[in-house]
Amino acid sequence: MNAAVVVVHGGGGGNISNDRKERVRQGIVKAATVGYNILKEGGSAVDAVEGAVTVLEDDPEFNAGCGSVLNENGEVEMDASIMNGKDLSAGAVSAVRCVANPIKIARLVMEKTPHCFLTDQGAAKFAAASGIPTIPGEQLVTERNKKRLENEKHEKGAQKSDYQKNLGTVGAVAADCRGNVAYATSTGGIVNKMVGRVGDTPCIGSGGYADNDIGAVSTTGHGESILRVNLARLALFHMEQGKTLEEAADASLGYMKSKVKGVGGVILVNKAGDWAVKWTSTSMPWGAAKDGKLYSGIDLGDTSITDLP
Template structure:
């Protein structure tokens, strides 16, 4: 029944989006922008987090939001906003990306990142780098300064040196908390899922005043990862995707399942075809809903993100996504007890949240 209702609402939205009344209602609206970020999703327990620790996480999320907001509010690009938001998260040892990244089985901090521009679907990604302070910036250099999309390990670092990036020593990335996690995993013969209750990844998605979207994701992977394991974060289409025709997505979670579903592109593709395929004959149905167009549009987008995350859950995977749409909706969807997240929009929304019961984009319309 729920899926049938979502299909009706989606069809209604498509008809509305091309209807003259919809266009007229938005003609005089000033160009809007929006930004959403995440810092990982997982089994988070409010009772296990002290007020001081929570305040630290919230401050870190707000710092990232403020950095991205400064770009977007001044008319800057979605791409620049995504990078500006992710860099402080990579530099913050609370998050598993850049500084504070988890250790591999061999005691190394290996970093992955990807970024994508919705204007032309250009993309860049790196995996297995160990000397790059901000992998998200190197991923963007792959996008703009190389003929490739994805570079790995030593080759990626050689490219970084040619581009003028400094070599960052391993002490910058290593933290005692992450080292203890690896030691506990080995001593107690635990899995990465047991030792890490949170899938550590950071990401950002943005819509700028020109209507362009971008997405970026950065991670240290999973504690104790072996054999050159690569998760979804650096994989375009799984952990990161942006397309001006549909949306921008950044994911966090059990990467193997996000790769199998192709989560980021799957969400964008479903939204794009939703925009393309509905007939006009459902306008009467839309009118009967007695909801503002903006609310219907948000419900459709949220429903699509939730449906894809439900598919991940059905396969056995956990995690979440952040999404921005061409209409400026900044959304979250996660199938875990919590996700470090935040959003800010030109409509005046500014919020950060951690646990499932906190205020989220699916609870509060942003228009």
Template structure:
């Protein structure tokens, strides 16, 4: 070792010894300051579609905003207390699953046969682990079951009766399928069935003719959160498409289509016409653009929603959050129920394409 280098080393040791407890205090303060700088938070959605002020009463608008705010409250409280993003996402989505306004859980749409089949998925961006369920009929909280699949099974996706059997083994709450019945969803089913009878075509064929209500194909809830450790979790839950047949499964339980999370890029939950989101692997595609092209989440989300999906007829939106707590909520429909709350930015809630 050279003399100069030796002298520097000795000086450094003397300095460290001389600092004593003050150095330890400074280190502790620096770590605390760094912890305070983590911009934890969450972003949520309650579905995208034909949502306009003209079709919305003031009372209904306030009800949606209150429901979104309640979901943000539930998730953010966990993050603020130092809890994990997994728990925050579950809490936020369960609030929306229990709110009949949204097409998930309690407010799920009807199938062609007059029942309900629910889907959900969740993914941890630090572990790159995931769980999903499809076509469940008697599980009160599909998003909780998706978590159980991820954490307590050897599989990624379970469906139908097998998923219900697993839910019972794990002690989750089971309900009758009629638990999900709501009057406004039943009326929606009747309108859809009338169109199908008149046209004698499938929903997709009628959609192309312009007479099918786009709202029949949409409606999902989702959340993406980042905690004080920087871990991203994304989750999605839905009742699917109105008048769906043959045990149709949309994008919500498909990892990469409806849900994706990777600490190295971002977390995404999608809502819209699921068939398009599956074909274009939307959620994973957004995060791949961030990870491999170096795009911001705003750039990546806008490109996929407006330049990839829209030209081919894919309608809907996504919510995105990265490990720094930055968020984006792009959509190509007239509205999307959405909200976000972070340590730095506070709370944002929106419904329409153009907010006042």
């Protein structure tokens, strides 16, 4: 039997204010616990990553689902992807609006269509036909994100937008007791993005990748940088070459930083149940659940370990 494990991230980025830290940590802990309980009850790695990411999409503290940042028109456009390492099946959506959980549509694309990726109106039509409820777009808009957009537009005149502020994504990776791995990643993108901008999150090989023979990875960071280096597949390439999960994470993040000055983070698992969490951004909320233990942190050197309920 392989060891079941779930690892989640809440996005690499800048400093998280003290008043938000506890809420962010609670959200991460809940997502990791939900994902792990799905595995304990016999669910698949795909079930676990979808379940964990749904929790984060439903939490306004994170840049996905109902916490998504706003584009230049003040609207929410979301991207998501999911992949099953057992057979390399994958599903992705981009520029979706008016739904609570884009990751659920991505999974339906993977399992119910001959395609890997649907976008915008096509994704919306498919979601509606699949019974995914639509919600008013304004339900996804938070006051905090309205303020963030105003601040970004104000600063944009000076063209000094800092990557570190714009790195929020959520993601999960898992290995189940049958040795299958999976990833899921979801985001609202970057503040004040052009309408129709798509980052790394829905792009298989950049926003994540899963292959039972190697492992699974979900990424976060500056989307354009991640796309340029295919960060997820690059990390797994280093694992294929014999590097440990930590070494593979460091090598791929280091390459992105040196080649395109991009910062971000990765979470990785393999089918044996080994896991790793690494980032080059200022912070990255993360949680991992394995063998009845829950690990979590936000800043470098800040790791807490507790027993799972």
